[in-house]
Each structure stands twice: as structure tokens, then as C-alpha cells.
Amino acid sequence: MKCRVATKLFHLTQNKKKIACVSVLSLPKFLLGFNFLRLYSSNEATEMKLLNNNSLIILLLLLILAFTEVSSLEEGYSRDDFPPGFVFGSGTSAYQVEGAAEEDGRTRSIWDVFAHAGHSGGATGDVACDQYHKYKEDVKLMVDIGLDAYRFSISWSRLLPSGRGPVNPKGLQYYNNLIDELITHGIQPHVTLHHFDLPQVLEDEYGGIQPHVTLHHFDLPQVLEDEYGGWLSRESVRDFTAYADTCFKEFGDRVLHWTTINELNVFALGGYDQGVTPPGRCSLPFGLNCTEGNSSSEPYIAVHNMLLAHASATNLYKKQYQHKQHGSVGLSIYTYGAAPLNYPETMKTRVGSRLPAFTEDESEQVKGAIDFVGVINYMALYVKDNSSSLKQSLHDFNIDMAVELTLVGNTSFNNEYANTPWSLQQVLLYIKENYGNPPIYIAENGQMTPQSSSLEDTSRIQYLSSHIEAVLHSLRKGANVRGYFQWSLMDLYEVFGGYNMSYGLYYVDFKDPYLNRYPKLSAHWYSSFLGGTLHYRSHALSSAI
Numbered sequence: 072m073k074c075r076v077a078t079k080l081f082h083l084t085q086n087k088k089k090i091a092c093v094s095v096l097s098l099p100k101f102l103l104g105f106n107f108l109r110l111y112s113s114n115e116a117t118e119m120k121l122l123n124n125n126s127l128i129i130l131l132l133l134l135i136l137a138f139t140e141v142s143s144l145e146e147g148y149s150r151d152d153f154p155p156g157f158v159f160g161s162g163t164s165a166y167q168v169e170g171a172a173e174e175d176g177r178t179r180s181i182w183d184v185f186a187h188a189g190h191s192g193g194a195t196g197d198v199a200c201d202q203y204h205k206y207k208e209d210v211k212l213m214v215d216i217g218l219d220a221y222r223f224s225i226s227w228s229r230l231l232p233s234g235r236g237p238v239n240p241k242g243l244q245y246y247n248n249l250i251d252e253l254i255t256h257g258i259q260p261h262v263t264l265h266h267f268d269l270p271q272v273l274e275d276e277y278g279g280i281q282p283h284v285t286l287h288h289f290d291l292p293q294v295l296e297d298e299y300g301g302w303l304s305r306e307s308v309r310d311f312t313a314y315a316d317t318c319f320k321e322f323g324d325r326v327l328h329w330t331t332i333n334e335l336n337v338f339a340l341g342g343y344d345q346g347v348t349p350p351g352r353c354s355l356p357f358g359l360n361c362t363e364g365n366s367s368s369e370p371y372i373a374v375h376n377m378l379l380a381h382a383s384a385t386n387l388y389k390k391q392y393q394h395k396q397h398g399s400v401g402l403s404i405y406t407y408g409a410a411p412l413n414y415p416e417t418m419k420t421r422v423g424s425r426l427p428a429f430t431e432d433e434s435e436q437v438k439g440a441i442d443f444v445g446v447i448n449y450m451a452l453y454v455k456d457n458s459s460s461l462k463q464s465l466h467d468f469n470i471d472m473a474v475e476l477t478l479v480g481n482t483s484f485n486n487e488y489a490n491t492p493w494s495l496q497q498v499l500l501y502i503k504e505n506y507g508n509p510p511i512y513i514a515e516n517g518q519m520t521p522q523s524s525s526l527e528d529t530s531r532i533q534y535l536s537s538h539i540e541a542v543l544h545s546l547r548k549g550a551n552v553r554g555y556f557q558w559s560l561m562d563l564y565e566v567f568g569g570y571n572m573s574y575g576l577y578y579v580d581f582k583d584p585y586l587n588r589y590p591k592l593s594a595h596w597y598s599s600f601l602g603g604t605l606h607y608r609s610h611a612l613s614s615a616i
């Protein structure tokens with residue numbers, strides 16, 4: 072037996088005979104094993120003795136603990152190890168790639184206003200990657216990689232420039248074109264997942280790149296923000312539902328996967344607590360430099376209304392569209408926690424009157440109003456109790472949580488993420504255990520590198536390969552994962568860092584007036600993996616931890 076020569080991937084031997092290769096993914100269980108032993112030894116001396124005298128027993132124990140994983144890791148993994156309907160894709164969002172911000176009737180969203188106020192170091196999405204004009208070229212790039220699916224968002228203010236009311240024909244045309252372009256580009260015969268009762272005829276018919284569409288990606292029409300304070304007002308629920316209705320009606324014959332609101336937790340905290348994402352509201356001492364806002368109460372109000380809007384749109388879909396369109400609707404959350412399906416008791420007690428209440432009706436609406444959960448995961452946090460923070464008189468969400476959070480690794484918005492695939496696995500299994508094992512799409516996961524760095528993005532390959540491996544492990548442990556979307560298809564405008572940091576499989580030359588795209592090594596890697604020619608061994612995971 073040969074193990075791959077890589078740090079921290081080692082042989083397990085019995086009587087000097089190699090019997091298994093072990094990767095660090097098995098380590099938590101190993102450590103559990105040691106803790107178990109520690110329980111039975113009163114001091115270190117006996118523990119050492121135990122280790123020496125009973126090495127065979129320990130070995131067996133470790134083997135039992137680790138063997139299920141060991142057997143698969145030994146051979147590495149490939150595309151074929153995933154279930155037949157499992158979808159691999161890549162994603163972007165409207166404001167981050169489309170450009171054409173003032174073209175063809177589009178109006179500003181809260182993100183345009185935020186970016187133009189200089190909050191992304193002066194960078195804006197005015198031109199971005201110009202996908203609005205280059206969508207055909209970009210679909211070709213997806214075909215080159217061999218993507219099953221593309222996750223993108225619809226710009227509300229492009230489709231409905233007044234936030235509600237008449238549809239903008241040019242906006243409608245653009246999304247119809249994009250969706251048709253995706254669908255007509257059949258790439259691989261094994262596309263499309265089994266989703267609920269998706270009829271085979273649709274599966275056959277839609278054998279191209281599946282559009283996974285997000286309705287709100289930080290970009291509420293500014294006109295609604297001005298009129299009634301956007302998500303702080305209940306009126307947003309009505310307008311969002313009408314917008315969703317338009318999307319279901321116009322695109323739902325071809326779009327089977329809808330995400331209502333992207334990262335509503337980050338959107339609420341960034342936008343209403345810290346003031347670092349649109350609409351940039353906050354109050355001292357929690358956020359700096361906001362002209363308006365209330366960090367103690369507004370994040371809760373915004374989330375509350377977004378949950379209601381999500382539930383309302385989802386229930387509309389279920390009542391009026393699902394029986395004929397056969398699609399599904401979900402919500403995506405940035406994970407360092409999980410989505411509240413109802414507010415937990417501790418949260419109600421701590422937040423008190425700042426937490427809006429659900430009426431019984433609303434509670435019924437919100438509960439279970441989800442066909443799938445979109446998981447967004449990039450990094451891991453260490454969590455430690457800090458209940459003393461509750462003594463402070465002024466609270467925001469962070470104080471209400473009463474914990475101390477520390478990033479794992481040297482992660483910052485100028486640094487690459489620490490490679491922590493276990494954190495993704497943990498989230499997936501946590502959702503399985505605690506929320507009734509709903510279908511999950513990993514809506515975003517990817518590595519950040521300086522935009523100016525080399526096309527040889529080996530750290531991105533390491534990151535992606537080890538996270539995809541973690542998804543495979545989670546599947547084998549019973550998590551109901553249906554797909555994985557790498558973020559992002561190409562370098563694009565980011566709310567933090569503008570164009571300085573990038574996640575793309577394709578490099579975009581933003582200095583070139585044609586905004587040419589160039590594949591990075593990671594694009595080739597993903598393509599080989601999806602094509603089934605890459606039999607991936609798990610060294611990246613080991614060497615990165």
C-alpha cells in the first residue's frame with residue numbers, strides 16, 4: 072500500500088505492515104479517542120503506560136474510529152464519487168458583474184448609492200465585468216469549464232425600475248437572453264438534479280447550464296429605500312412579493328431554482344449594524360460614520376421583514392407556480408451559525424422589545440417556507456463565551472450573542488482565507504442534525520487572492536479541492552447536499568476590497584477596455600475535475616492545515 076507523500080497524511084501500521092492511509096480529516100476522531108483514553112487515566116504516567124502497553128488496542132480503537140473515511144481517502148476522489156444528480160456550478164451576482172448600471176432603463180439600487188459614496192475604496196459596479204453585454208462570451212466560458220449550473224442574480228431595479236409596477240422590457244429581454252443562452256448550451260449529458268418531482272421531460276429538455284437565480288443580492292431599488300426605508304418597512308414585503316411574482320411568471324418556465332434573499336444575515340449585520348455594506352446604516356458605538364441608523368434595533372427589524380418577504384414569496388410560488396413549474400425556492404445564509412426558523416428563546420429574552428414579534432399567522436407562514444437551504448461558507452471562527460458583554464447598557468447583535476469570535480488563521484480582507492474544510496463539513500452536518508436534513512446547496516465557497524496575483528492560483532485549487540472533498544464526506548455522512556457553487560466565475564467587484572481582491576476562476580483584465588477574461592489554473596483544475604479526468608488525492612487538505 073502506498074500513501075501519497077504529503078505532510079500530515081500518514082500511514083497507520085500494524086505489525087509494521089501498512090494498513091491504511093489517514094488524513095487529517097479523521098483527526099478530530101483520533102483526538103476524541105485520546106480524550107476517551109485520558110478519561111480513564113488518572114495521571115500522565117499511567118496514560119503513557121497505557122499508550123505503550125496497549126498500543127494494539129489503541130490502534131484498533133483508532134481504526135474503528137477512522138476506517139470509514141480512511142477507505143475512501145486512500146483512493147482520493149473524483150467527480151464520479153458524487154451522486155448522479157449532484158450539480159457543480161459557479162456564481163456571480165448582478166451588481167458585481169453586469170455593469171451597464173445606467174443603461175436600458177435600469178435605476179440605482181442601494182448598492183450603487185453605497186459604492187458611489189466611496190465605501191468600496193471608490194470602486195463601483197458601473198462597468199464591472201460588463202456581463203450585460205458579454206453574457207454570450209461568459210456562457211462560453213462556463214461551457215469551457217463544463218459547469219452544470221450558473222448561479223446569478225436578477226437586478227430588481229433593472230427589471231422593475233420603479234421598484235414595483237411596470238416591467239422594463241429591456242431588462243426582461245436581458246434576463247430572457249441570458250437564461251436562454253444558458254439552457255441552449257447543453258454540455259454534459261448527466262446534467263440536472265432530481266429535485267422533488269422534477270419530471271424527466273424537463274430534465275431532458277433543460278439539459279444545458281441550469282440557471283440558479285437569486286432575487287435579492289444586496290441590491291434593493293434605491294427608490295424604495297427613499298420612499299419608505301426599504302427593508303425597515305413592512306411595505307417591502309408586499310413589493311418584494313410582487314417582484315418575485317414577476318420573476319416566477321416571466322422566467323419560471325425555465326428557472327427551477329430560486330433563492331429569494333442572499334445572505335440575509337450578513338446583509339442585516341453589514342447594512343444595519345456595522346454600516347459596512349449597503350444601505351450603510353448604523354449607530355455609535357457599533358458602527359462608525361453612518362449618518363443614520365440604529366444598530367441596536369434595525370438589524371432585527373430588517374431581518375424580520377426579510378424573513379416575512381421570503382416566506383411570502385415562497386408561499387406564493389408554492390400556491391401558484393410550483394405545481395406547473397416544478398421548481399424550488401430557498402434562502403441563502405452566510406454560515407457561522409444557522410438560519411433561525413423561529414427565534415430561539417434565548418434570543419427573545421436577550422433582545423427583548425428590540426426583536427419584532429411574529430404573529431401566529433406570520434409564524435405559520437415562515438415555518439417550513441423553504442425547499443432548500445443555500446449555505447455560504449468561506450471561513451471558520453473560534454467561539455468563546457463572553458456573557459459579561461450582556462452587562463453593557465447598549466446592545467447590538469454581537470453583544471446579544473454574548474460570545475467572543477476569533478477568526479481561524481490569518482484571515483483578513485487582505486489575506487487569503489485559511490483552508491478550513493472542516494468548517495464547511497461541520498455546518499452541513501449541523502444543518503442535517505438540527506433542521507431535519509433539508510436539501511442544501513452550497514451557494515458560495517471559494518478562495519480570495521489579490522487580483523494582481525498570478526494566474527497560477529494554486530492556493531485556490533487547494534482550497535476548492537479540499538472543500539469539495541469535505542462535501543463528499545458530508546454526503547457520505549448523510550447530509551442532503553444537492554450541489555456546490557464555487558464563488559466566483561470570474562474576478563468581479565466585491566463590496567469589501569472593490570477590485571483589489573478576487574475569487575475568480577477567470578482573471579479579468581480591468582485595465583483592458585475589452586475586459587478580456589483569462590483562465591486561471593483553477594479554471595483548468597475545475598474543468599478537469601468536472602470532466603472526470605482528475606482523480607483527486609487529498610494532499611491539499613493536509614498540507615494546508
Ligand SMILES: *[C@@H]1O[C@H](CO)[C@@H](O)[C@H](O)[C@H]1NC(C)=O
Nearest residue numbers: 190345346347358359360361
Ligand atoms: C470615519 O470618518 C473619519 C472622518 O471622515 C475617517 O477619518 C475615518 O477613517 C472613518 N472611519 C471609517 C471606519 O470609515
Ligand SMILES: *[C@@H]1O[C@H](CO)[C@@H](O)[C@H](O)[C@H]1NC(C)=O
Nearest residue numbers: 354364365366367368369425
Ligand atoms: C435605538 O432603538 C432602541 C430600541 O428601539 C432605542 O431604545 C434607542 O434609543 C435607539 N437608539 C438610537 C441611537 O436611536
Ligand SMILES: *[C@@H]1O[C@H](CO)[C@@H](O)[C@H](O)[C@H]1NC(C)=O
Nearest residue numbers: 457458459460461463470475
Ligand atoms: C466581552 O465583551 C465586552 C463587551 O463587548 C468586551 O469589552 C470584552 O472585550 C469582551 N471580552 C473578550 C474576552 O473578548
Ligand SMILES: *[C@@H]1O[C@H](CO)[C@@H](O)[C@H](O)[C@H]1NC(C)=O
Nearest residue numbers: 480481482483484485486487
Ligand atoms: C498575517 O498576514 C499579514 C498581512 O498579510 C502578514 O504581515 C503576517 O506576517 C501574517 N501573519 C502570519 C502569522 O502569517
Ligand SMILES: *[C@@H]1O[C@H](CO)[C@@H](O)[C@H](O)[C@H]1NC(C)=O
Nearest residue numbers: 191192193194567568569571
Ligand atoms: C484598492 O487598491 C487601491 C490601490 O492600492 C486603493 O487605492 C484602494 O483604496 C483599494 N480599494 C479597497 C476597497 O481597498
